[in-house]
Amino acid sequence: xxxxxxxxxxxxxxxxxxxxxxxxxxxxxxxxxxxxxxxxxxxxxxxxxxxxxxxxxxxxxxxxxxxxxxxxxxxxxxxxxxxxxxxxxxxxxxxxxxxxxxxxxxxxxxxxxxxxxxxxxxxxxxxxxxxxxxxxxxxxxxxxxxxxxxxxxxxxxxxxxxxxxxxxxxxxxxxxxxxxxxxxxxxxxxxxxxxxxxxxxxxxxxxxxxxxxxxxxxxxxxxxxxxxxxxxxxxxxxxxxxxxxxxxxxxxxxxxxxxxxxxxxxxxxxxxxxxxxxxxxxxxxxxxxxxxxxxxxxxxxxxxxxxxxxxxxxxxxxxxxxxxxxxxxxxxxxxxxxxxxxxxxxxxxxxxxxxxxxxxxxxxxxxxxxxxxxxxxxxxxxxxx
Amino acid sequence: xxxxxxxxxxxxxxxxxxxxxxxxxxxxxxxxxxxxxxxxxxxxxxxxxxxxxxxxxxxxxxxxxxxxxxxxxxxxx
Ligand code: SF4
Numbered sequence: 001x002x003x004x005x006x007x008x009x010x011x012x013x014x015x016x017x018x019x020x021x022x023x024x025x026x027x028x029x030x031x032x033x034x035x036x037x038x039x040x041x042x043x044x045x046x047x048x049x050x051x052x053x054x055x056x057x058x059x060x061x062x063x064x065x066x067x068x069x070x071x072x073x074x075x076x077x078x079x080x081x082x083x084x085x086x087x088x089x090x091x092x093x094x095x096x097x098x099x100x101x102x103x104x105x106x107x108x109x110x111x112x113x114x115x116x117x118x119x120x121x122x123x124x125x126x127x128x129x130x131x132x133x134x135x136x137x138x139x140x141x142x143x144x145x146x147x148x149x150x151x152x153x154x155x156x157x158x159x160x161x162x163x164x165x166x167x168x169x170x171x172x173x174x175x176x177x178x179x180x181x182x183x184x185x186x187x188x189x190x191x192x193x194x195x196x197x198x199x200x201x202x203x204x205x206x207x208x209x210x211x212x213x214x215x216x217x218x219x220x221x222x223x224x225x226x227x228x229x230x231x232x233x234x235x236x237x238x239x240x241x242x243x244x245x246x247x248x249x250x251x252x253x254x255x256x257x258x259x260x261x262x263x264x265x266x267x268x269x270x271x272x273x274x275x276x277x278x279x280x281x282x283x284x285x286x287x288x289x290x291x292x293x294x295x296x297x298x299x300x301x302x303x304x305x306x307x308x309x310x311x312x313x314x315x316x317x318x319x320x321x322x323x324x325x326x327x328x329x330x331x332x333x334x335x336x337x338x339x340x341x342x343x344x345x346x347x348x349x350x351x352x353x354x355x356x357x358x359x360x361x362x363x364x365x366x367x368x369x370x371x372x373x374x375x376x377x378x379x380x381x382x383x384x385x
Numbered sequence: 386x387x388x389x390x391x392x393x394x395x396x397x398x399x400x401x402x403x404x405x406x407x408x409x410x411x412x413x414x415x416x417x418x419x420x421x422x423x424x425x426x427x428x429x430x431x432x433x434x435x436x437x438x439x440x441x442x443x444x445x446x447x448x449x450x451x452x453x454x455x456x457x458x459x460x461x462x
Contacts, residue, residue: 001408003391003427003444012451019454038388091432120433122415145389148418149434203389206429206437229389232451239454258444259429259437268418268436 003258007230008046016235017051023242030056032241033331034199035178037064037359038229044364046231056238059193062177062286062329063201065142066093066357070285071317073170074099077139080168080310081105081113087131088115088168089124090139091146093357096350100317105139121153128157128165137306141170144207147295148268151275154297154304168306169296172282174204175212176293180284182220186332193331197241199234200226202256209264213252221250228256275301283316285353286329323352328361335365342366389431391439394424405430 040060062068074097081088095106109115118124128136140150157165186193205226213224223244227237237255282294297305322340327333335341345351347363354360392405401417416422419435428435
């Protein structure tokens with residue numbers, strides 16, 4: 001497909017890998033965090049790591065909306081879905097995220113809850129129109145890309161005079177998560193997660209623009225390069241980051257100019273500002289409570305707010321004891337460090353959220369990376385004997 | 386979840402809707418978030434909505450950058 005295939009060209013990937021190797025200074029290490037799960041997926045799927053010189057390493061970030069949703073919020077969704085009058089509409093990725101008591105939305109559905117997968121928020125509004133006797137709740141999750149569609153759905157329900165459409169809002173904000181990571185002791189003091197720069201979000205940036213990252217570049221002295229989700233985009237962004245580090249620059253550069261501007265999508269931004277406001281804090285899996293990192297419906301739209309309508313209370317639920325998702329989302333550990341990886345926890349039977357979505361670090365590594373680990377170990381072993 | 390694809394708009398419809406071509410498959414999507422889209426434009430499609438228009442000239446320039454990066458020899462090398 002146009003604008004996809006040419007950004008996956010294997011020969012160009014090789015030559016970009018060569019350019020990175022030539023540009024990187026052999027006497028130093030470069031560690032970059034790719035914030036988005038979309039980049040994590042591209043890196044794993046196209047073996048980008050194999051094309052990088054050994055002194056350039058990628059660290060996975062927390063930018064997978066399904067992965068960062070804490071168990072408590074899934075439990076709340078299940079509680080709402082179990083009310084007899086409710087149809088819970090949800091994006092497919094959330095269905096298999098493990099909740100408390102070995103439940104998931106999928107299992108709750110098997111037990112009788114009316115949970116339906118939708119492709120878009122428009123489908124959820126349509127369900128509300130088709131079932132005036134029921135209450136349709138959109139389980140709204142995601143970063144800045146899915147928030148404007150949720151806002152539009154609320155406006156559409158309002159325009160149509162629907163009083164049986166609600167939103168269970170779990171929308172989270174990328175910039176707050178990035179500053180939280182940069183403020184974390186692992187990055188700031190202990191230095192267990194040294195980060196020399198960020199590969200910035202692709203699609204999130206189409207909405208918010210490149211401007212919000214200027215603060216991090218300056219305040220935390222970290223280069224940021226916004227990149228598309230195709231493998232060549234990621235490699236070009238890595239090359240640009242290496243150049244910034246070499247020159248001692250900390251700027252926001254944009255590799256994804258075909259879709260991202262400095263201002264972003266102003267229409268979408270004003271729609272979001274009209275419908276949503278900041279929550280004082282929100283619980284993220286792995287990161288804990290992050291101040292001003294999520295949205296809720298404004299009072300003006302309280303009638304569409306599932307949390308208020310059903311009075312479901314926020315709750316904190318600990319993750320599976322052995323699951324390392326939290327540490328992986330903070331960049332402290334890698335999937336293979338988890339004892340359950342590939343044994344008790346697989347995409348068919350996920351124990352943690354990072355194994356559910358294809359953008360989750362564990363799922364991406366399971367699908368594309370685990371044989372590479374074995375190959376590498378065998379090669380290393382072979383060389384030693 | 387964050388999967389989004391560049392798609393070509395083949396037909397504009399009422400109510401901010403449009404038909405796009407997704408590698409041969411036709412699909413109806415919403416243009417409510419993006420103003421001024423014409424038939425033939427490429428947009429980035431995500432959960433049923435166009436997030437933004439794709440700029441073909443910028444895409445060309447990026448591809449040229451990839452090609453020249455592979456050839457360039459950094460200063461001092
Ligand atoms: S392999 Fe499974 S249990 Fe281990 S960290 Fe990943 S998601 Fe959690």
